[in-house]
Amino acid sequence: MSTVTVDLGERSYPIIIDTDIISRTEIYRDHIAGRNVLVVCDDNTRQHYLQPLLACLGEFNTATVCLPAGEANKNLDTVNLIFDELLKQNFDRNCTLIALGGGVVGDICGFAAAAYQRGVAFIQVPTTLLAQVDSSVGGKTGVNHALGKNMIGAFHQPQCVIADMDTLQTLPVREFKAGLAEVIKYGLIDDVDFFSWIKSELPQLLALERHSLAEAVRRSCENKARIVSADEREQGQRALLNLGHTFGHAIETATGYGVWLHGEAIAAGMCMAARFSASHGYMESTKVREIEAIFSEVGLPVQPPQNMTAKQCYDLMRRDKKVRDDVLTLVLMKDIGESFLSKGHEHNRLLSFLQECFSKT
Amino acid sequence: MSTVTVDLGERSYPIIIDTDIISRTEIYRDHIAGRNVLVVCDDNTRQHYLQPLLACLGEFNTATVCLPAGEANKNLDTVNLIFDELLKQNFDRNCTLIALGGGVVGDICGFAAAAYQRGVAFIQVPTTLLAQVDSSVGGKTGVNHALGKNMIGAFHQPQCVIADMDTLQTLPVREFKAGLAEVIKYGLIDDVDFFSWIKSELPQLLALERHSLAEAVRRSCENKARIVSADEREQGQRALLNLGHTFGHAIETATGYGVWLHGEAIAAGMCMAARFSASHGYMESTKVREIEAIFSEVGLPVQPPQNMTAKQCYDLMRRDKKVRDDVLTLVLMKDIGESFLSKGHEHNRLLSFLQECFSKT
Numbered sequence: 186m187s188t189v190t191v192d193l194g195e196r197s198y199p200i201i202i203d204t205d206i207i208s209r210t211e212i213y214r215d216h217i218a219g220r221n222v223l224v225v226c227d228d229n230t231r232q233h234y235l236q237p238l239l240a241c242l243g244e245f246n247t248a249t250v251c252l253p254a255g256e257a258n259k260n261l262d263t264v265n266l267i268f269d270e271l272l273k274q275n276f277d278r279n280c281t282l283i284a285l286g287g288g289v290v291g292d293i294c295g296f297a298a299a300a301y302q303r304g305v306a307f308i309q310v311p312t313t314l315l316a317q318v319d320s321s322v323g324g325k326t327g328v329n330h331a332l333g334k335n336m337i338g339a340f341h342q343p344q345c346v347i348a349d350m351d352t353l354q355t356l357p358v359r360e361f362k363a364g365l366a367e368v369i370k371y372g373l374i375d376d377v378d379f380f381s382w383i384k385s386e387l388p389q390l391l392a393l394e395r396h397s398l399a400e401a402v403r404r405s406c407e408n409k410a411r412i413v414s415a416d417e418r419e420q421g422q423r424a425l426l427n428l429g430h431t432f433g434h435a436i437e438t439a440t441g442y443g444v445w446l447h448g449e450a451i452a453a454g455m456c457m458a459a460r461f462s463a464s465h466g467y468m469e470s471t472k473v474r475e476i477e478a479i480f481s482e483v484g485l486p487v488q489p490p491q492n493m494t495a496k497q498c499y500d501l502m503r504r505d506k507k508v509r510d511d512v513l514t515l516v517l518m519k520d521i522g523e524s525f526l527s528k529g530h531e532h533n534r535l536l537s538f539l540q541e542c543f544s545k546t
Numbered sequence: 547m548s549t550v551t552v553d554l555g556e557r558s559y560p561i562i563i564d565t566d567i568i569s570r571t572e573i574y575r576d577h578i579a580g581r582n583v584l585v586v587c588d589d590n591t592r593q594h595y596l597q598p599l600l601a602c603l604g605e606f607n608t609a610t611v612c613l614p615a616g617e618a619n620k621n622l623d624t625v626n627l628i629f630d631e632l633l634k635q636n637f638d639r640n641c642t643l644i645a646l647g648g649g650v651v652g653d654i655c656g657f658a659a660a661a662y663q664r665g666v667a668f669i670q671v672p673t674t675l676l677a678q679v680d681s682s683v684g685g686k687t688g689v690n691h692a693l694g695k696n697m698i699g700a701f702h703q704p705q706c707v708i709a710d711m712d713t714l715q716t717l718p719v720r721e722f723k724a725g726l727a728e729v730i731k732y733g734l735i736d737d738v739d740f741f742s743w744i745k746s747e748l749p750q751l752l753a754l755e756r757h758s759l760a761e762a763v764r765r766s767c768e769n770k771a772r773i774v775s776a777d778e779r780e781q782g783q784r785a786l787l788n789l790g791h792t793f794g795h796a797i798e799t800a801t802g803y804g805v806w807l808h809g810e811a812i813a814a815g816m817c818m819a820a821r822f823s824a825s826h827g828y829m830e831s832t833k834v835r836e837i838e839a840i841f842s843e844v845g846l847p848v849q850p851p852q853n854m855t856a857k858q859c860y861d862l863m864r865r866d867k868k869v870r871d872d873v874l875t876l877v878l879m880k881d882i883g884e885s886f887l888s889k890g891h892e893h894n895r896l897l898s899f900l901q902e903c904f905s906k907t
Binding site for chain 1: 580622625626629630633634636638639640657660661662663664665686688691693694697698699700701864865867869870872
């Protein structure tokens with residue numbers, strides 16, 4: 186078992202990474218305060234993990250909410266399903282929510298925990314690679330609005346994160362590969378050694394070898410924990426974690442949530458960020474090709490979708506959360522493992538870059 | 547002009563109390579960061595104050611949302627109206643929301659500010675006595691759920707509070723009197739001098755004399771600011787501010803939000819808390835009569851409504867946010883100006899007290 190600590194003073198918490206831990210009572214017991222526990226799952230995780238989890242929580246008073254699966258359901262109406270159940274059960278401020286699922290379940294459940302009675306405890310049990318290496322760590326919670334992704338939310342840190350490698354064995358291949366996009370992201374941001382390790386370890390990762398998976402999750406979480414600890418509320422460097430995300434969110438919104446998986450959208454987004462970096466002369470084009478090559482090898486897209494226009498992408502990017510008073514900040518790269526925040530992009534230059542991007546798709 | 551500071555470290559902010567300040571540009575300018583401002587009003591405040599306020603914000607890029615008035619509309623759907631407008635306007639994280647209205651507008655707008663893009667700035671411009679002395683101060687924001695009041699929310703402190711005594715002149719008498727319930731509350735909690743002052747000043751207050759009003763608001767805010775500064779997230783003593791509220795919330799929920807005004811419900815609630823305190827021998831019954839007398843003199847209820855049962859009240863009280871693992875904490879009194887938190891109430895004793903209460907109504 187390996188444990189990565191997210192160091193946030195009194196809000197610090199462990200990420201516990203191992204196989205066969207999803208239904209081990211002693212791990213939960215340390216992090217549940219009261220006796221009331223609401224497990225939030227979706228159609229997928231209910232089938233695979235709900236019963237073992239409930240069985241191991243036998244000493245608590247448990248209830249369950251099953252959310253409709255998928256990014257398209259990550260909205261306020263779904264959050265309200267959780268509030269309904271918490272109130273029907275008369276659960277008080279001392280209850281604990283457990284998010285059993287991927288990023289969507291974690292984001293919705295986390296926001297419900299942040300807002301229920303102005304904040305209750307919650308535990309993340311991420312069952313997808315993407316959730317294990319990214320969304321379950323760092324306290325960003327929230328839901329989408331029809332006009333923008335993750336526009337409604339809160340910073341709310343979990344009590345702990347329990348990442349069981351066994352859950353990746355039942356994950357659809359497409360989702361697993363989408364999760365690898367976030368793993369590769371950490372290499373690109375500021376860890377060139379990790380990028381090299383991923384490249385060499387890719388066959389083992391794609392074969393779902395548990396030891397390789399645990400190592401990939403551990404190193405990803407270490408990277409994320411370090412960045413989050415230094416800048417919990419994204420005043421500065423935490424924004425580096427959004428590498429590829431401004432382009433990627435525009436893709437997700439334009440195609441409709443859930444048509445492209447988040448990891449697929451940001452894989453294309455990171456390639457776009459790399460090309461935009463090269464177009465400014467920040468990065469050599471051989472590096473762009475190296476980046477495109479690893480995403481292609483995994484089987485992830487390196488170009489945005491065909492049914493989307495440059496203007497549409499541009500308008501959606503201007504609605505990004507990193508826009509301040511109409512000034513857009515992008516995460517760009519000087520090299521693999523050397524990303525930086527680039528502020529104040531000239532709108533015309535971005536638009537012509539996008540026009541070139543979309544003429545090729 | 548008097549200013550009361552809510553001392554919360556880097557989240558400290560001033561409460562500015564005076565006449566004729568609601569449309570003074572320089573007061574807002576100090577507290578608006580970016581250039582985008584969304585004014586949130588309701589049908590009442592739109593009529594009286596929206597145009598002067600927008601006129602004084604001429605140097606900013608402003609937009610407006612008008613919410614349906616009343617506690618019955620304090621729900622997630624109404625919060626969503628604010629998100630809709632913010633996103634239609636493309637307002638980014640650097641925008642500022644202004645809550646122009648009573649407690650309902652302030653609570654909804656504050657929660658929208660807490661959750662929009664995980665938190666943006668907001669300014670409280672309370673236009674009712676209740677909002678000026680209570681709900682606009684202290685950072686509690688949120689909305690109701692069909693199964694319980696203020697069950698969904700966040701702690702989110704404003705940039706400043708602007709309390710203009712002129713707004714009280716156009717307030718319906720019933721609402722003004724309801725606000726006095728919260729003013730009297732501060733006397734009951736721990737300020738017997740203030741209680742005596744209110745008693746002697748009551749004719750002037752009821753005559754809406756601006757100097758008396760400003761003094762009542764200032765002393766109320768000083769009391770609240772002191773308690774909030776010591777315990778922002780209600781880990782302990784802040785709960786004293788809920789004197790009368792556990793009974794009162796049950797009344798509001800049972801009668802349907804908005805049928806009884808909040809101040810009316812907590813006036814009856816404080817009298818019930820006083821009688822419950824006396825029934826335990828904590829307080830002399832002469833004090834109970836003194837408390838009932840001042841509420842009666844204002845014209846506020848001292849008994850719960852007739853169309854409600856003891857069992858209904860009891861069940862709703864058990865759903866209060868101050869319940870932890872089925873243990874109910876009540877705010878009780880030893881004397882006027884000497885309230886305390888009383889934990890672990892025996893359910894049968896509370897139920898029989900309520901049965902006696904409701905047999906009299």
